[in-house]
Amino acid sequence: MSQEILAVYPGSFDPPTNGHLDIITRSTRLFCKIIVAVTDNCNKKHTFCLDERLQLLCESTKALKNVEILPFSGLLVNYLEQINSFVVIRGLRVLSDFEYEFQMALMNRKLNKKIETVFLIPDQSYTFLSSSMVKEIAMLGGDMSGLVPKCVAKELKNKYQKNEYTK
Numbered sequence: 172m173s174q175e176i177l178a179v180y181p182g183s184f185d186p187p188t189n190g191h192l193d194i195i196t197r198s199t200r201l202f203c204k205i206i207v208a209v210t211d212n213c214n215k216k217h218t219f220c221l222d223e224r225l226q227l228l229c230e231s232t233k234a235l236k237n238v239e240i241l242p243f244s245g246l247l248v249n250y251l252e253q254i255n256s257f258v259v260i261r262g263l264r265v266l267s268d269f270e271y272e273f274q275m276a277l278m279n280r281k282l283n284k285k286i287e288t289v290f291l292i293p294d295q296s297y298t299f300l301s302s303s304m305v306k307e308i309a310m311l312g313g314d315m316s317g318l319v320p321k322c323v324a325k326e327l328k329n330k331y332q333k334n335e336y337t338k
């Protein structure tokens with residue numbers, strides 16, 4: 172049954188990390204197709220513009236056949252309805268993620284009772300990762316190996332060498 176389900180993994184991915192990729196890869200084993208839905212309308216000020224985030228995700232997931240990278244704006248529940256999906260994938264790294272994720276899952280269900288949120292736990296080696304942290308490491312010239320895909324590490328270097336830090 173779940174093999175036929177289209178699932179959506181939403182997020183800002185600013186930039187995508189190996190932790191995000193770990194969740195995407197795990198999702199591809201559970202669902203027939205995964206749409207990685209990249210938001211551009213949340214309150215966050217992005218370091219990478221929407222096109223850059225889409226491009227980096229496409230490059231990082233090119234080996235995965237059942238993954239599509241698409242932008243979305245507005246309410247997530249409306250987007251899900253539009254593409255005929257009712258499953259949201261979210262990663263749970265540490266206990267402190269839980270409260271926010273729980274709230275978001277229940278709010279999405281309140282907005283549309285058909286929506287189910289599936290939580291996946293990333294590999295232990297990624298539980299400490301976040302996009303802000305990798306940006307700080309890049310800005311301060313630290314080693315990004317193992318934290319982000321190669322294309323992301325390259326873009327982070329380009330950005331910070333050109334002093335484009337905006338967040």
Ligand code: COA
Nearest residue numbers: 181182183184190191210246247262275278300301302303
């Ligand atoms: N590995 C590494 N980092 C991870 C991760 C993982 N597996 N999972 C989450 N993160 C990090 C991200 O890097 C990010 O770090 P940062 O804060 O340093 O940038 C942080 O966790 C949260 O990012 P993300 O998972 O992308 O969530 P988000 O808060 O940016 O986005 C949306 C949440 C997009 C799903 C939510 O805001 C949304 O649905 N927006 C649409 C509007 C809407 O419907 N609102 C009502 C929702 S109830």
